[in-house]
Amino acid sequence: MKRTAVFAIVLLLGLLLASGCVSTPTSPVPGTPAPVPQEGRSRYVIGVDGNYPPFTYRDDSGNFTGFDIEAARWIADREGFDAEFVAVPWAGIIPALQEGSIDMIYSGMTVTLERQKVVEFTTPYYTVNKSVAVRAGSNHTMDDLYAGRLRVGAETGSTSETWVERNLVATGRMPASSMVLYSGISELTDGLVKGEIDASVNEAPTQKLIIAGKPLVILGEIPTQEQYAVAVRKTDPGIKAMLDDGLQRLKADPYWQELREKYGL
Numbered sequence: 001m002k003r004t005a006v007f008a009i010v011l012l013l014g015l016l017l018a019s020g021c022v023s024t025p026t027s028p029v030p031g032t033p034a035p036v037p038q039e040g041r042s043r044y045v046i047g048v049d050g051n052y053p054p055f056t057y058r059d060d061s062g063n064f065t066g067f068d069i070e071a072a073r074w075i076a077d078r079e080g081f082d083a084e085f086v087a088v089p090w091a092g093i094i095p096a097l098q099e100g101s102i103d104m105i106y107s108g109m110t111v112t113l114e115r116q117k118v119v120e121f122t123t124p125y126y127t128v129n130k131s132v133a134v135r136a137g138s139n140h141t142m143d144d145l146y147a148g149r150l151r152v153g154a155e156t157g158s159t160s161e162t163w164v165e166r167n168l169v170a171t172g173r174m175p176a177s178s179m180v181l182y183s184g185i186s187e188l189t190d191g192l193v194k195g196e197i198d199a200s201v202n203e204a205p206t207q208k209l210i211i212a213g214k215p216l217v218i219l220g221e222i223p224t225q226e227q228y229a230v231a232v233r234k235t236d237p238g239i240k241a242m243l244d245d246g247l248q249r250l251k252a253d254p255y256w257q258e259l260r261e262k263y264g265l
Contacts, residue, residue: 050087075246148174
């Protein structure tokens with residue numbers, strides 16, 4: 001009886017294995033990303049400032065272009081993912097990242113201690129200074145700026161706003177009422193043209209392009225030496241590692257210098 005029972009059990013197991021009803025568990029190792037289907041690629045939504053030349057802006061046809069846009073597309077191609085660009089108001093771009101509306105910020109974002117508390121940055125890829133623009137023939141000087149004698153404008157949520165606040169308002173050189181904030185650099189520049197402010201503070205490469213053809217001139221530069229990097233959520237170390245690899249490969253490729261020359265950087 002016992003030998004017959006054992007034989008029956010062995011026979012039953014053999015039939016189950018042959019039919020596929022018994023299988024070895026294939027649960028993923030905890031902490032590893034889910035496998036990407038062979039026929040598809042990962043897709044990441046990249047948040048950008050829609051009007052921040054030469055880094056991120058729209059061409060005459062409404063398509064995204066710029067130094068950062070082309071760099072991101074190059075990295076996406078080499079790292080094997082699809083990139084979708086979405087314009088987000090700058091003041092709300094970090095909240096958009098945190099809530100998951102976008103997967104990264106690749107749009108001339110300066111690395112700061114405040115931002116590092118809430119996002120993770122890649123290795124920096126570019127360094128810029130700030131510049132100050134005024135109306136042509138205004139006779140304003142950089143000494144007037146540093147002494148707080150001018151009405152100064154900046155973009156809301158930008159490091160230019162932070163610079164004005166820390167170096168002019170917080171030091172008591174300029175009253176808080178003399179700092180005017182704008183939702184974007186186009187609005188900031190228009191405010192300067194209209195005389196709402198005496199000077200605008202912005203990153204040098206962008207300031208140069210945004211005032212072109214307008215009755216404005218560059219008064220001088222502020223040597224801030226800000227470093228641009230791509231921002232991701234702190235919970236996405238895999239995306240950061242992928243972008244770091246992509247940036248390293250890009251900067252070692254001749255295409256990097258081509259991009260810099262194309263966009264005057």
